[in-house]
Amino acid sequence: MQKPVLELKGSSFTLSVLHVNSTDLPLLLQELDKKLAQAPQFFIHAPLVLNFSAINGEAIDLAKLQQAMAERQLVLVGVSGADAQQQQQAESLGIAHLKMGKQNPLPPPAPRVCKIVKQNIRSGQQIYAKGGDLVIFGAVSNGAEVIADGSIHIYGTLRGKAMAGASGDNNAVIIAKTLDAELVSIAGQYWLAENLQQHGAKSSGCIRLNGESLIVETLPD
Numbered sequence: 481m482q483k484p485v486l487e488l489k490g491s492s493f494t495l496s497v498l499h500v501n502s503t504d505l506p507l508l509l510q511e512l513d514k515k516l517a518q519a520p521q522f523f524i525h526a527p528l529v530l531n532f533s534a535i536n537g538e539a540i541d542l543a544k545l546q547q548a549m550a551e552r553q554l555v556l557v558g559v560s561g562a563d564a565q566q567q568q569q570a571e572s573l574g575i576a577h578l579k580m581g582k583q584n585p586l587p588p589p590a591p592r593v594c595k596i597v598k599q600n601i602r603s604g605q606q607i608y609a610k611g612g613d614l615v616i617f618g619a620v621s622n623g624a625e626v627i628a629d630g631s632i633h634i635y636g637t638l639r640g641k642a643m644a645g646a647s648g649d650n651n652a653v654i655i656a657k658t659l660d661a662e663l664v665s666i667a668g669q670y671w672l673a674e675n676l677q678q679h680g681a682k683s684s685g686c687i688r689l690n691g692e693s694l695i696v697e698t699l700p701d
Contacts, residue, residue, distance in 0.1 A: 495557065496668055501534040505541060509548055516552060519670045522553075522641065522663055524553045529578060533561030542569040592630050601626060601640065611647075616649055620660060646687075649654070654687040655699070669694055 533612030558576035593612035614628035624640035638656040645652030645667035
């Protein structure tokens with residue numbers, strides 16, 4: 481039997497949510513540029529959702545904001561927490577209004593493989609453990625990327641980028657002997673270097689999700 485030309489199927493995708501806490505566009509773009517400068521490759525063509533919960537009832541020029549994001553190679557796919565006027569702006573620009581409801585619990589993950597790498601990961605290299613965990617016996621240099629659908633264990637210093645739970649696994653963790661990363665991400669929620677510094681993450685640590693926020697726990701010596 482010939483397959484239909486179109487099929488509508490449910491699916492889920494991991495999107496980064498940018499919480500907008502001010503309507504001052506120059507200030508917003510200044511702060512956005514700072515974050516982009518810290519991890520430019522991570523954000524290129526990245527789909528983003530703007531959360532307007534903190535600025536309900538305030539006017540914001542969404543058209544100019546969308547244009548500014550496009551100039552920075554960011555893709556604005558939706559807004560959430562918007563009031564009626566903000567929703568109307570989004571609709572006129574062809575931007576979706578998303579309702580951030582409670583997520584249903586995910587089924588237990590299937591048994592997964594473990595990819596083991598016994599070397600340092602140099603700048604410009606990318607290692608990806610598809611469908612499983614990643615274990616690295618070595619350091620991850622600045623400019624290097626390590627990605628796993630499961631958890632990431634680094635028995636060395638993490639200075640580059642580490643992205644665990646790449647397929648949406650909220651239970652994934654990142655463990656490193658020394659945390660000095662450019663970026664860490666679990667299931668789409670990420671911290672840049674400045675966030676890690678704020679939490680004093682310099683020694684060995686475990687990064688995991690607590691609800692929708694990342695936390696770092698110091699490992700015992």
